[in-house]
Amino acid sequence: MSKNFGDKLVIAISSRALFDLDESHRVYEQEGLDAYSRYQVAHEDEVLAPGEAFPMVKKLLRINEKLDGEPRVEVILLSRNSADTGLRVFNSIEHYGLSISRAAFCGGESPYRYVSAFGCHLFLSTNAEDVCNALDNGIAAATLISSGSRDRNDDELRFAFDGDAVLFSDESERVYKESGLVAFTQSEKAAAREPMSGGPFKHFLQVLHTLQSEFPPESCPIRTALVTARSAPAHERVVRTLRTWNIRIDESLFLGGLEKGAFLKSYGADVFFDDQQAHCESAKSHVATGHVPHGIANRKD
Numbered sequence: 568m569s570k571n572f573g574d575k576l577v578i579a580i581s582s583r584a585l586f587d588l589d590e591s592h593r594v595y596e597q598e599g600l601d602a603y604s605r606y607q608v609a610h611e612d613e614v615l616a617p618g619e620a621f622p623m624v625k626k627l628l629r630i631n632e633k634l635d636g637e638p639r640v641e642v643i644l645l646s647r648n649s650a651d652t653g654l655r656v657f658n659s660i661e662h663y664g665l666s667i668s669r670a671a672f673c674g675g676e677s678p679y680r681y682v683s684a685f686g687c688h689l690f691l692s693t694n695a696e697d698v699c700n701a702l703d704n705g706i707a708a709a710t711l712i713s714s715g716s717r718d719r720n721d722d723e724l725r726f727a728f729d730g731d732a733v734l735f736s737d738e739s740e741r742v743y744k745e746s747g748l749v750a751f752t753q754s755e756k757a758a759a760r761e762p763m764s765g766g767p768f769k770h771f772l773q774v775l776h777t778l779q780s781e782f783p784p785e786s787c788p789i790r791t792a793l794v795t796a797r798s799a800p801a802h803e804r805v806v807r808t809l810r811t812w813n814i815r816i817d818e819s820l821f822l823g824g825l826e827k828g829a830f831l832k833s834y835g836a837d838v839f840f841d842d843q844q845a846h847c848e849s850a851k852s853h854v855a856t857g858h859v860p861h862g863i864a865n866r867k868d
Contacts, residue, residue: 575641576774578627579682581692582646582656584711585624586615600675607652615659619711619855620691623837626724628666630778630788639778643685644670645678645692682706688771691857699860707771709840709857712847723788725837726775727854730795730805732842732862734772736764739804741863755801762811763804767861768840769812776814790817792834796846798823828853 582588591610595603624642631638644660646653650672660667671681679697682690683704690701690708701708731740743751772791779789793816797805802821809816820830827846831839832853839850842859850856 574777575637575639576627576778577641577643577685577687577689578624579643579645579685579687579690580620580624581678581694581697582644582648582653583693584618584620584691585644586618586621586656586659588615588618604649604652607648607655611655611658613655614662615655617663619693619713620838621663623724623855624665624667625663626722626788626837629722630724631666633788634781638666639781641669642667643687645681645690646670646672647675647678647694648672649674679704679708682708688774695858695860698858702767702859702861705767707768709859712851712856712858723790725790725792725835727792727794727831727834727836727839728768728772729839729841729843729846729859730793730797731766732864733766733768733840733859734793735766735769735805735808737766737842737862737864738764739801744863752801755797755804759800759803760807761804762808765812767859772814773812779815792816792818792820792836794820794827794830794834794839795822796824796827797821 583592591603591607594606627640628642630640644656644667646656648656653672671678677697677700679690679700682701683706687706690698690706691711692698693711695710698708698710728734731737739751739755742754775789775791779787782788793805795805798821818834822830826849828849831850836854838855838857840857840859841847841850842862843864844858847856847858
């Protein structure tokens with residue numbers, strides 16, 4: 568963690584996750600980089616529409632208004648644009664009044680390598696390769712999937728997480744994939760008092776928990792939920808692991824294999840993180856969804 572940011576929650580976000588750049592991207596794909604550059608410069612005074620992560624970023628930055636003293640949340644813009652073509656992005660940031668002042672414009676190169684330099688706890692992008700590289704370097708990261716979800720019109724920020732291969736390691740999921748549900752259940756019951764290892768989002772959850780603790784429980788603007796396909800008796804190891812980590816999860820849903828989408832809609836998640844594409848497909852029509860390409864479910868072989 569960079570000393571420059573102290574104990575802030577730091578989130579890096581790509582320009583295509585923050586704003587709707589689909590039309591610009593089509594120009595790039597169909598006509599090439601030079602045409603894309605001309606298009607962005609010609610339209611730099613036109614405000615971009617909000618992208619998939621815009622509502623979440625807006626709510627994150629509002630948290631700073633609720634605490635006295637130094638801001639506790641920092642959002643960093645990471646972009647494959649050059650500074651010249653990225654001017655439209657910063658003009659849009661100014662238009663919406665977002666307190667984002669730090670950015671890396673990488674001129675066509677992948678920006679993921681700056682995630683660690685900025686000391687980020689989370690990286691959100693629409694580029695799966697950049698996300699995989701960030702995960703390989705120990706940073707919580709997810710590929711945002713285009714959805715038809717709508718922003719909840721309030722200031723409370725609701726995160727939802729899958730368990731195995733997201734908050735926890737994929738050690739238990741490997742047993743399920745390789746030996747089936749009965750073996751998984753037996754293994755989890757036998758290891759109920761053995762805490763699981765942390766997954767890629769453990770540290771991000773810890774930082775969220777620390778930020779939550781700065782507010783009275785009845786007025787905290789952040790809420791967290793675990794939404795897992797596990798059911799009893801495999802729930803006990805989850806509960807004991809979180810207890811060992813000294814992390815509070817506000818809501819825990821043990822769904823026993825039911826589809827997650829309707830439950831995430833009922834919870835009102837602003838964003839949901841899961842390692843399995845099938846669960847992401849179920850979720851994306853209800854809430855903003857981030858695919859975490861980690862663990863055995865994403866192994867290419």
